Amino acid sequence: xxxxxxxxxxxxxxxxxxxxxxxxxxxxxxxxxxxxxxxxxxxxxxxxxxxxxxxxxxxxxxxxxxxxxxxxxxxxxxxxxxxxxxxxxxxxxxxxxxxxxxxxxxxxxxxxx
Amino acid sequence: xxxxxxxxxxxxxxxxxxxxxxxxxxxxxxxxxxxxxxxxxxxxxxxxxxxxxxxxxxxxxxxxxxxxxxxxxxxxxxxxxxxxxxxxxxxxxxxxxxxxxxxxxxxxxxx
Numbered sequence: 001x002x003x004x005x006x007x008x009x010x011x012x013x014x015x016x017x018x019x020x021x022x023x024x025x026x027x028x029x030x031x032x033x034x035x036x037x038x039x040x041x042x043x044x045x046x047x048x049x050x051x052x053x054x055x056x057x058x059x060x061x062x063x064x065x066x067x068x069x070x071x072x073x074x075x076x077x078x079x080x081x082x083x084x085x086x087x088x089x090x091x092x093x094x095x096x097x098x099x100x101x102x103x104x105x106x107x108x109x110x111x112x113x
Numbered sequence: 114x115x116x117x118x119x120x121x122x123x124x125x126x127x128x129x130x131x132x133x134x135x136x137x138x139x140x141x142x143x144x145x146x147x148x149x150x151x152x153x154x155x156x157x158x159x160x161x162x163x164x165x166x167x168x169x170x171x172x173x174x175x176x177x178x179x180x181x182x183x184x185x186x187x188x189x190x191x192x193x194x195x196x197x198x199x200x201x202x203x204x205x206x207x208x209x210x211x212x213x214x215x216x217x218x219x220x221x222x223x224x
Contacts, residue, residue: 031210033210033211033212035212042214042215042216042217043157043201043203043212043214044214045211045212045213048210048211050210055210056209056210056211058211088156090156090157092212100144100145100147100162100205100210100212101145101147101159101162102147102159102212103159104149104156104157104158104159105156106155106156107156
């Protein structure tokens with residue numbers, strides 16, 4: 001099976017702009033979670049989607065949002081970018097509602113100037 | 114107190130030795146435990162998961178879980194230079210469906 005794919009891999013934006021990141025889970029996986037990784041805060045959970053519904057949300061401001069489509073692909077949007085949003089954004093795929101095992105995609109490296 | 118704590122390292126071991134990586138967690142409701150390996154500039158790669166107290170072995174890797182002590186560890190036998198990476202401990206509490214990660218331990222295997 002192909003792994004989790006994320007696009008784009010690298011992105012440079014300026015403060016105040018918005019950005020949309022995309023994630024395609026492993027075929028057959030219906031759960032997609034998003035994480036932010038920074039040197040200072042480590043890996044932090046953003047939100048999880050399952051069957052097009054957000055099931056869980058981390059402690060991030062409302063500028064961070066997401067959605068999931070009927071084919072399980074997910075997008076994450078960050079509006080009004082701040083310098084502190086520079087990070088590696090990781091998408092993780094899970095095969096069912098009962099399994100906890102998550103598999104990560106390669107990530108999108110976002111740089112905000 | 115952080116929910117998941119790891120020594121940041123670096124932990125330096127000679128090639129062929131056993132590397133021991135440790136992790137403690139604060140949420141007694143945690144039920145599943147994961148070890149991920151992350152090379153510099155790459156995304157985390159799942160190494161092992163463990164749900165029950167005791168040891169779980171997979172090749173050169175052994176995960177150990179002690180829920181009473183809220184402690185999980187990863188042993189890497191016959192360490193190789195290619196094992197040099199940051200090892201992330203993650204836990205998942207019942208119903209949370211979100212992994213809480215430690216800050217990671219950087220392992221250096223010296224040839």
